[in-house]
Amino acid sequence: MRLYSLVVYVFLYAPIAIIALFSFNAGRHASDFQGFSIQWYGRALNNPFVMDALETSLIVAFITATLASILGTLAAVGLQGLRGPARAIFDALIYIAVMIPGIVIGIATLIALVTVFDVMNPWIENLWGDADNAPTLSMGRGSLIAAHTMFTMALVIIIVRARLGTLEQSLGEASADLYATPLGTFRQVTLPLIAPAVLAGFLLSFTFSFDDFIIAFFVAGSETTLPIYIFSSIRRGVTPEINAIGTMVMLASLVLLIVAQLILRRGDRT
Amino acid sequence: MxxxxxxxxxxxxxxxxxxxxxxxxLSFVFVFSFGERGPSGGYVPAFTLEQYANLPARWTAFKNTLILAPLGTLAALLIAYPLAYQLAVRTDPKWKTLLLVLVIVPFWTSILIRSYAWIYILGGQGIPALLGSIGIENVRLIYTPFAVTIGIIYGYLPLMVFPIYVALDRLDMRLLEASGDLGARPMTTFLRVTLPLSVPGVATGCMLVFILLMGEFLIPALLGGGKVFFVGNALVDLFLQSRNWAYGSAVAFTLIVIMLITVTIYMRLIARLQTGREDVAVM
Known part of the structure; x- marks a missing residue:
């Protein structure tokens, strides 16, 4: 049994180790190790396409995670006190958002937004008067952030609601008895207690948005995110540079994961 | 207020x-699936069932998905269960959390990067070269259904281990002792006590993996090399290459319907398996 577990761990980590190993390859060919070198890390960090893609991914992930954790937390708190058909419809939508494959979300968003934009752009031009300088709506960072926020917000609602469910109802009542306003109760009682869940939701949303390929592939328009860059590079052939980027991305995810764990542990103790 | x-x-x-x-x-997908393709791609409003009548043209993609998604789920389950059991039941509590985290960490790193690592391992200079050096020549692994299945197991194993671990970890050890004290052999205890009590975890794991696999694109794209493709790959082709939105919408809508039907049947089966136990963990 122990041996079996060991084999599974090797299976899980060998591919990651291979990528890390080949990122230090001195030779240009991906699968032929010719000595140790860190030159590909330098190349990757000096490649303007990689840096642009990284910047886009970081901006999109940060805005997505911020919006998703705020909107998701507000909704989770609001849903606590809501009953009846509105609650049932909202729950169903969250369930659908999480269950529908990312690829379907991607194509649905693409065709809906492109169609709506095609209708709206002439209107905007008319309203603007000056047709040449009128703003045009198109697929890009905005649509990508909106699509990512919709999905990750559903995740945040699920996580925060689980935490709210474990809280004592009497805490809020006690706070109200002591003449706290609803906002005061939220800020001084509820929020500190659900903070670890909100933060976990933020980090989860960030990681999801940063790693997502399939939704971005459809709705990012002419923008290139890091996963899109990596995917199109692999299509042209695996290079040590891609391995170096991959190793750095995995390392960054690992650090983020450890930070999240530490914060959650701390939250459990208080 | x-x-x-x-x-x-x-x-x-x-x-x-x-x-x-x-x-x-999603309403756009539904409406577009009854439309027609424009002369230069895109969509022209219409009301026709033509797109649905044309679905058999993409039968291979549906067939591959409907064979490899359940197969991959089952394979992941068979590999994950013993590991989850070892971690939850047989491991010193001191090490439990660390070993569990080690299983889950890969899941939180990019599935794109993890999948392409297998291009190395299964490609010409990987395992086939090793086999060649011991005299087994001309083994082809990459761009086969086998490669896609390996990629699926690798990608989704953590997602399968976690819920099974949680179910087994909650298990009351005294039940297992009681079973042993009453003369049951270890195998009987496992089959009659441990296994039935872990069904909710198994059900959750299988459903999570199966749902994600139904919409999979990356693993077949990278490891199937255009020879083994899923519905997801057909959708990318229809929307981004041939720009046939009406037909693509019909394919996407059909995928959703198939998913809803299989998941509903599956949940009914699990519920029946669990008669008397209402608390089937879904999420």
Missing amino acids: TQRARNWLLIAPSGALLLVMLVLP
Whole structure:
């Protein structure tokens, strides 16, 4: 049994180790190790396409995670006190958002937004008067952030609601008895207690948005995110540079994961 | 402001986002699936069932998905269960959390990067070269259903281990001792006590993996090399290459319907398996 577990761990980590190993390859060919070198890390960090893609991914992930954790937390708190058909419809939508494959979300968003934009752009031009300088709506960072926020917000609602469910109802009542306003109760009682869940939701949303390929592939328009860059590079052939980027991305995810764990542990103790 | 009004205000922004970015787009897919392809791609309004009648043209993609998704789920389950059992039941509590985290960490790193690592391992200079050096020549692994299955198991194993671990970890050890004290052999204890009590975890793991696999694109794209493709790959082709939105919408809508049907049947089966136990863990 122990041996079996060991084999599974090797299976899980060998591919990651291979990528890390080949990122230090001195030779240009991906699968032929010719000595140790860190030159590909330098190349990757000096490649303007990689840096642009990284910047886009970081901006999109940060805005997505911020919006998703705020909107998701507000909704989770609001849903606590809501009953009846509105609650049932909202729950169903969250369930659908999480269950529908990312690829379907991607194509649905693409065709809906492109169609709506095609209708709206002439209107905007008319309203603007000056047709040449009128703003045009198109697929890009905005649509990508909106699509990512919709999905990750559903995740945040699920996580925060689980935490709210474990809280004592009497805490809020006690706070109200002591003449706290609803906002005061939220800020001084509820929020500190659900903070670890909100933060976990933020980090989860960030990681999801940063790693997502399939939704971005459809709705990012002419923008290139890091996963899109990596995917199109692999299509042209695996290079040590891609391995170096991959190793750095995995390392960054690992650090983020450890930070999240530490914060959650701390939250459990208080 | 009343309590009720406040609650409505709190859910309004997220409700609006769900309407605009989920309900509206999905309605477009539904409406477009009855339309026609424009002369230069895109969509022309119409009401026709032509797109659905044409579905058999993409039969291979549906067939591959409907064979490899359940197969991959089953394979992941068979590999994950013994590991989850070892971790939850047989491991020193001191090490439990660390070993579990080690299983889950890969899941939180990019599936794109992890999948392409297998291009190395299964490609010409990987395992086939090793086999060649011991005299087994001309083994082809990459761009086969085998490669895609390995990629699936690798990608989704952590997602399968976790819920099974949680179910087994909650298990009351005294039940296993009682079973042993009453003369049951270890195998009987496992089959009659441990296994039935872990069914909710198994059900959750299988459902999570199966749902994600139904919409899979990356693993077949990277490891199937255009020879083993899923519905997801057909959708990328229809929307981004041939720009046939009406037909693509019909394919996407059919995929959703197939998913809903299989998941519903599956949940009914699990519920029946669990007669008397209402608390089937779904999420």
